Amino acid sequence: MTHHEKNSEHSAETFRSQFPLFAQPENRNLVYLDNAATTQRPAMVIDAVADFYRHSNANTHRSSHRLARQATEMVEQTRQRAAAFLNARSSREIVFCRGATEALNLLAYSLCAGLEPGDEIVLSTIEHHANLVPWQMMAERYHLQLRYVPHTAGVPQFDRLDEMLGNRTRIVSLTGGSNALGLRPDLAAIAEKLRGRHLHWVVDGSQLAAHEVVDVQALGCDFFVCSAHKFYGPTGVGLLYGREALLQAMPPWQGGGEMIAEVGLLHSVYADLPHKFEAGTSPLAGLAGLGAAFDFLAQQDRGAMAAHEQALLQWLHRELSQLPHLRLLSQPQHNLGIVAFAPVDAAPADLALWLDGRDIAVRVGHHCAQPLIRASGEGATVRASVAGYTTWQDCEAFLEAVRDFQRVTEPVDSAAAAAAAAGDDWLADDLSALRLERLASQRNWQDRYRELMRWSKSITTKPGIRSAQNLVQGCESEAWLVHRQQEGRHYFAVDSDSRVVRGLAALLLSQIDGRTGSQIAAADFDRLFADLGLRQHLSQSRSNGFYALLRQALQFVESAQ
């Protein structure tokens, strides 16, 4: 089936038309594939936030005037809708918080306070840092043991979860869908393994809630957390679902206004559920927006929307798997909506920069899942993530850009690399063919990028200089620089895992290699960088790469004087 033969009922175009951001002139060509980080907001949500401030802004509970009553009512109505959204038994089981991160911190703080030293918490290597670090902090405080589901290259084997369960296991906190790979565990199978055990099961549903209808009762989990901004709602608000009896038994995690019934000088009596866990003024406009997000989602055929996202995902995986020099890390099966991969001959950040030049938004990095990315053998990956408004054209533009990138960054000549590997760690690069005028004369960013890639090829791979001692500090990608002085002139050898940084290094070396100290001191690198039109296109971190190399080179020159 080609992508044109799609049969989904969901119209991404109609859905998209409800999102004002896409209608702005500056966003007309935007291909937004960073939905796992945050989704865009529909007009309904934006209007609800603005309307709250425009018409009914007041603090809740504390005052007895009309606007305060209205705000209080809005919050409690949103809570009821949240309970319906997750199919909780009652709105007393819904705690509002700033997001999944805060919800997980709350759970770690409150649940671990009741544990004994040596008790165990089971996590997985695919968790977002938000579902790792809070448990690590509490494990240290209360002398608890963290155990991890067995994994292969960082990908958990959830079917072996029971091997980690023992009579000291008190908490199992696992993702409902990975933000780095999209992997959606079989939650019913996990529920089956946990049934009847004396422990608490926490589901990090941050990614799940955006793509599937959630039913916490059917799931059988004890706690479920998610952030509104991942499912078209506002930032700064999230949900914590907990079984009522468990929430009841847990100590509050923050003290302050709203969470108390009575305050004395030495002791206080806490408010009833769920307010016991909501100290201070809530993000009220955000909660108004959250209510609108529930309405908005209720108007969608979520099954059809998920089918559309899945069809895109299958296609993206199929197409990317056919490209050479690219390592796919995600799998199309059991995937909520993410394709994750790494180019073999370039740094992921090089590709992200290329895509950004075409206004294609993806994410590059460790995706707040460092243990997983490290275990995968990559330093970073490129992540493209779909949503209900992602069109086939978006995906086509993305794939075309990746293919073009591969043409631009075709593998570097292996003869030179082999020579370097054979032991000549200096291997002076020949930069004589590089022409500044050529770089300067390129009309647009894509052409300039292409030229930079051409320049990058003149910087050969030099395993001999890739050591911690030669590592340049302050560069987003790894870069190594060495220097020697001969007859009053300075010579440099450079290497980097990033093609863009290698291109920038070639540019730098074309200006300083073989020059005297005074010639180097007289050069105006800022001017050069600006004149070449690099400043406006390179992100801060990429520019930092150039400047980090420059700083290091100048330091070498200075200390050699």
Ligand code: PLP
């Ligand atoms: N858990 C997962 C799986 C996530 O994807 C995220 C956000 O990326 C979080 C937790 C943290 O969410 P927030 O930053 O909204 O608190």
